[in-house]
Amino acid sequence: MTQALYITLPEHFNFRSTVYSHGWCELAPFGLDTENWRLSYVFGHGNAAIPVSVYEQGRRLRIDVEGDGFDKQQIIRDVRHILRLDDDLEGLYTSIAGHERLGWVAQKGAGRLLRSPTVFEDLVKTICTTNCSWGLTKSMVNNLVDKLGESGAFPTPGAMAAVDPDFYRDEIRAGYRSPYFVELAEAVAGGKLDPESWLTSDLSTPELKKEMKKVKGVGDYAAENLLKLVGRYDGLALDSWLRSQFYKNHNKQKPCPDKKIERHYKKFGQWRGLVIWCDMTEKWIN
DNA sequence: GCGTCCAGGTCTACC
DNA sequence: GGTAGACCTGGACGC
Numbered sequence: 001m002t003q004a005l006y007i008t009l010p011e012h013f014n015f016r017s018t019v020y021s022h023g024w025c026e027l028a029p030f031g032l033d034t035e036n037w038r039l040s041y042v043f044g045h046g047n048a049a050i051p052v053s054v055y056e057q058g059r060r061l062r063i064d065v066e067g068d069g070f071d072k073q074q075i076i077r078d079v080r081h082i083l084r085l086d087d088d089l090e091g092l093y094t095s096i097a098g099h100e101r102l103g104w105v106a107q108k109g110a111g112r113l114l115r116s117p118t119v120f121e122d123l124v125k126t127i128c129t130t131n132c133s134w135g136l137t138k139s140m141v142n143n144l145v146d147k148l149g150e151s152g153a154f155p156t157p158g159a160m161a162a163v164d165p166d167f168y169r170d171e172i173r174a175g176y177r178s179p180y181f182v183e184l185a186e187a188v189a190g191g192k193l194d195p196e197s198w199l200t201s202d203l204s205t206p207e208l209k210k211e212m213k214k215v216k217g218v219g220d221y222a223a224e225n226l227l228k229l230v231g232r233y234d235g236l237a238l239d240s241w242l243r244s245q246f247y248k249n250h251n252k253q254k255p256c257p258d259k260k261i262e263r264h265y266k267k268f269g270q271w272r273g274l275v276i277w278c279d280m281t282e283k284w285i286n
Numbered sequence: 287g288c289g290t291c292c293a294g295g296t297c298t299a300c301c
Numbered sequence: 302g303g304t305a306g307a308c309c310t311g312g313a314c315g316c
Binding site: 287288289290291292293295296297298299300301 | 302303304305306307308310311312313314315316
């Protein structure tokens, strides 16, 4: 049985640019049907797995939900969260106003970065992006969902804490990250760490970054990527891909120190992390 | 077939 | 605070 829910879309929202904002739409339990332009996801609510399919219908977003007995308001809250529907990007658009190269961002209503329903899931996925190819990232995340998730949903901290490092090495193919996942899952499941609190933290960005880096496997890049996903854009989150794109677009293909990249985007202030991301991913969106 | 390199980096030991 | 070396995996590449 399929039920439909609807959300009225805000101004300056672009469904496709949000879905394509970064690689998250390729990571389970997300799925993308580009023929019909539907984004699918499997929510884990309690012990239930709830598959949904999200697509545009005029200025509304339609959510097809499989099954019954689910909490409609929670589904709507979660969809608003993953698509960043309540994010205010006026500051971003103001910071790039009149900029020749970046005019398309405001024009398209781009700048919203797709995220998972929980910071925990984004944290685990971010660790899966470090020091490996994108193909291996997808493989690790697929394995987590297939082997530890409930009916296609992303595994809970409890489920991830219930297996040992050998399981992560042998089944998830997580390599040296294996003990990091056990330690993280145990801390979250045991209440010692609450990544969800990062969404509303009063800490300054440098202090919050420091907190994030206490998690094993989270360094500068991973922390700054997570900061973007909790709505703070004053870190560039430089990784090998972003650096190579900068060299191609702004430095005649030649490598340069990170400080030069930082200088280039300094003028965009607290929005610089989002500006560099939009600047380097223009071809994905347009 | 085999060895090397490197990808959406981070940790630890050492200075 | 800065840096060298180690670290899983798997695909690409050269030989």
